[in-house]
Amino acid sequence: MRKPSEMPAIADLRNAPRLARDFFDRDPVTVARELLGKLLVRRERRQLLAGRVVEAEAYLGAADPAAHAFNGRTPRNAVLFGPPGHAYVYFIYGNHYCTNVSCMPQGEAGCVLLRALDPVAGIAAMATNRDLEFPPEPRPAQFRRIAGGPGRLSEALGITRERDNGKDFTSSRSDLWLADDGYRPARVVTTTRIGVTKAANRRLRFLIADNRSVSVGARE
DNA sequence: GAGGAGATCGTCT
DNA sequence: GACGATCTCCTCT
Numbered sequence: 517m518r519k520p521s522e523m524p525a526i527a528d529l530r531n532a533p534r535l536a537r538d539f540f541d542r543d544p545v546t547v548a549r550e551l552l553g554k555l556l557v558r559r560e561r562r563q564l565l566a567g568r569v570v571e572a573e574a575y576l577g578a579a580d581p582a583a584h585a586f587n588g589r590t591p592r593n594a595v596l597f598g599p600p601g602h603a604y605v606y607f608i609y610g611n612h613y614c615t616n617v618s619c620m621p622q623g624e625a626g627c628v629l630l631r632a633l634d635p636v637a638g639i640a641a642m643a644t645n646r647d648l649e650f651p652p653e654p655r656p657a658q659f660r661r662i663a664g665g666p667g668r669l670s671e672a673l674g675i676t677r678e679r680d681n682g683k684d685f686t687s688s689r690s691d692l693w694l695a696d697d698g699y700r701p702a703r704v705v706t707t708t709r710i711g712v713t714k715a716a717n718r719r720l721r722f723l724i725a726d727n728r729s730v731s732v733g734a735r736e
Numbered sequence: 737g738a739g740g741a742g743a744t745c746g747t748c749t
Numbered sequence: 750g751a752c753g754a755t756c757t758c759c760t761c762t
Contacts, residue, residue, distance in 0.1 A: 711754050
């Protein structure tokens, strides 16, 4: 039933080292691909909520018409022009927050959009954040509804622009971080990005094949 | 399971 | 005033 490698106990979660600054100080394509299988962790009160990154998209900054940074620096996207490893959170479609990690050296505005998590800890709390029922014996499709999509992911971990934009993912004081517990995905699939109309042919979306929590299937 | 439409509001021009 | 890195509900197959 449960896959042990995808369900680390809380004790393992606390011991998983946080990703360091130099992990993010690289091009977005490399960072997006290597983020697959890492853990996004939120400390909420005394509890840890966590999910494994199973889907991510690379945005290449000034060189990428689909990126928010393409038209230069604005108050909204200022985080992207700062040091790597910071949270860029924005509000979209009147309903949803999207969570990104800045990467590339300071001044180059690349980033990676975290599109989906496979829940591994604090699952009931994540479901509550999403206002969902989560039965003791959930079906695979019910995992996807928790954090299978950028808006769902952000809501499940309580991520908002007001609370988290600009937060340092690599700081030991941060209540939101990325960690590596040694898990490596068996097979990674590359597709075009979801919902973008500019540079729509670039294959900059990366996902773990056959994972129950990816937002949209690996088409084309 | 797949596809279409509507909701909703911050950001930019 | 237009658009958008989405989600949910509803309908159809």
